[in-house]
Amino acid sequence: xxxxxxxxxxxxxxxxxxxxxxxxxxxxxxxxxxxxxxxxxxxxxxxxxxxxxxxxxxxxxxxxxxxxxxxxxxxxxxxxxxxxxxxxxxxxxxxxxxxxxxxxxxxxxxxxxxxxxxxxxxxxxxxxxxxxxxxxxxxxxxxxxxxxxxxxxxxxxxxxxxxxxxxxxxxxxxxxxxxxxxxxxxxxxxxxxxxxxxxxxxxxxxxxxxxxxxxxxxxxxxxxxxxxxxxxxxxxxxxxxxxxxxxxxxxxxxxxxxxxxxxxxxxxxxxxxxxxxxxxxxxxxxxxxxxxxxxxxxxxxxxxxxxxxxxxxxxxxxxxxx
Numbered sequence: 001x002x003x004x005x006x007x008x009x010x011x012x013x014x015x016x017x018x019x020x021x022x023x024x025x026x027x028x029x030x031x032x033x034x035x036x037x038x039x040x041x042x043x044x045x046x047x048x049x050x051x052x053x054x055x056x057x058x059x060x061x062x063x064x065x066x067x068x069x070x071x072x073x074x075x076x077x078x079x080x081x082x083x084x085x086x087x088x089x090x091x092x093x094x095x096x097x098x099x100x101x102x103x104x105x106x107x108x109x110x111x112x113x114x115x116x117x118x119x120x121x122x123x124x125x126x127x128x129x130x131x132x133x134x135x136x137x138x139x140x141x142x143x144x145x146x147x148x149x150x151x152x153x154x155x156x157x158x159x160x161x162x163x164x165x166x167x168x169x170x171x172x173x174x175x176x177x178x179x180x181x182x183x184x185x186x187x188x189x190x191x192x193x194x195x196x197x198x199x200x201x202x203x204x205x206x207x208x209x210x211x212x213x214x215x216x217x218x219x220x221x222x223x224x225x226x227x228x229x230x231x232x233x234x235x236x237x238x239x240x241x242x243x244x245x246x247x248x249x250x251x252x253x254x255x256x257x258x259x260x261x262x263x264x265x266x267x268x269x270x271x272x273x274x275x276x277x278x279x280x281x282x283x284x285x286x287x288x289x290x291x292x293x294x295x296x297x298x299x300x301x302x303x304x305x306x307x308x309x310x311x312x313x314x315x316x317x318x319x320x321x322x
Contacts, residue, residue, distance in 0.1 A: 016141045016148045017275060017301040023180060024304035025053045027311030030106045032288070032303075035095035035117055036061040036088045037110035040073045041292050046108060047075055048296060049303035058083060058104055061091040088112040092120040096128060099285050105310050108288040108303070118156070121283055133157070133167035134282035136289065137175055138265045139305050142274040145232070149268075150176060150184070150252040154261025155289065156280065162204050165254065166217055169208065171281035172252045173220040178309045187231035187250030188224025189260070193240060195225065201256035208254075220252065221245050228253075228264070277301035279309075286310055 032055040037043040043066065046057045059066055059077075063084040070077045083098070085091040092112060098104045107128070109117050121128045136155035141148065152172045157164055169186060176184040188205035195202045205224030212222040223246035229236040234248030242248075255261035268274040275298045280287035286306040290299050 017277070017297055017304075020139075020179065020308065021052065021054070021300055021304040024308040024311070027308060028314075029053055029056045030307040030310045031056045031058065031104045032106040032108050032307075033058050033060055033095035033098040033104035034108040035110050036085075036091035036112040038062065038065050038069060038088075039111040039292075040069060040075075042110040042290070043069050043075060044073065045290055045294075045296075045299040045303075046110070047077075047080070049300055050080070052300055052303075054300065054303045054307045055106065055108070057081075057108070058095075058098060060095040060098065061085050061110065062087065088116055089120075092117045093126070096120045096123075096126065099128060100126070105285055105314070106288060106306050107283075107285055108306075109290060114155070114289060117287075118280075121280075121287065128283040128285065130282060130284060132171065132282040133160075133164050134280060135160075135164075135168040135171045136278060136280050137172050138261075139277040139279065139301065140265065140268060140274050141277075141301070142268055142272055144272070147232075147249070147251050148181065149232075149250075151261055151265050151268075151276075152252065152254055154255060154258055154265045155278065156258070158258045160257065162207055165204060165208060166211060167282060169217055169220070169222070169252070169254055172254070173217070175279070175281055175305070175309055176252060177219055178312050179305060180308070180312070181251075184220045184251045185246040185249050186220045186222045186224075186252040186254060187226045187246050188222065188254045189228055189231060190225035190256060191227060193225055193227050193230055193242060199225075201225065204256075223247055223250075224254070226250065275301065277305055279306050 034046045049055045058081045060083045085094045135153040138151040153168045190201040195206045202225040223244045231250040237248035278289040288306045
């Protein structure tokens with residue numbers, strides 16, 4: 001019988017970001033509220049993603065300032081909706097409101113601080129919180145490494161406890177599967193691969209694996225604790241005698257805390273010349289986080305991952321009868 005499932009993207013193929021971008025272009029472009037795109041980098045990123053067919057942006061911020069930036073840098077705003085807001089705080093609040101009203105299905109950070117945007121997202125009465133903990137995923141394309149790597153959480157949760165790590169892992173698994181990459185191998189990282197009371201993250205890693213066995217985490221294969229080398233290198237795993245489907249083949253790398261994750265992601269970016277797209281999950285909609293240092297390709301990949309995930313969630317949503 002022919003396999004009629006949605007084809008998965010091959011994480012071992014070259015140009016991993018290019019494949020994500022191509023897959024996202026096959027979806028209907030996602031309407032995206034862009035909060036305070038008031039510098040060249042953030043405005044250009046939103047417009048390039050629109051030109052690539054990934055998003056339909058609604059620019060939220062001081063209209064006169066946005067138009068001045070566009071004119072200064074030769075950017076075309078023809079056909080682009082602008083919602084006027086006097087300053088960055090108001091822009092963040094209005095962008096979140098557009099999502100709550102159903103006018104946008106993605107949220108994108110412009111030239112405001114991440115904390116300012118996330119404060120509005122997390123607001124109890126007017127934000128986008130769900131029962132799931134909000135977390136960040138770096139989607140990394142590392143030269144010379146066959147696998148697409150997800151690193152989580154390296155941007156939102158500073159010292160997550162066990163319950164938070166459960167949500168962090170589930171968010172990442174849902175994203176991996178949601179963009180068509182299949183069933184992920186989840187490596188829960190620590191400094192060593194043995195459980196010891198001297199390193200609390202090893203105990204949490206073991207507990208998370210047991211939670212997966214009992215159905216508290218679903219959709220992925222988990223193993224941990226694993227040191228970084230035996231999480232991503234089969235030879236290192238073999239030397240340590242670790243036998244599992246995950247060891248040496250980790251695809252989602254779950255870090256002990258934000259400091260470790262941030263250093264790992266930046267090491268890969270600046271020493272291995274990896275690209276690191278960023279997306280926040282666990283809210284009502286995916287949130288695109290970009291950095292001023294991001295390349296055009298990375299910015300497009302961030303939009304592509306969010307748009308692809310949104311498109312597939314849209315198709316999977318139940319139809320409500322009139």
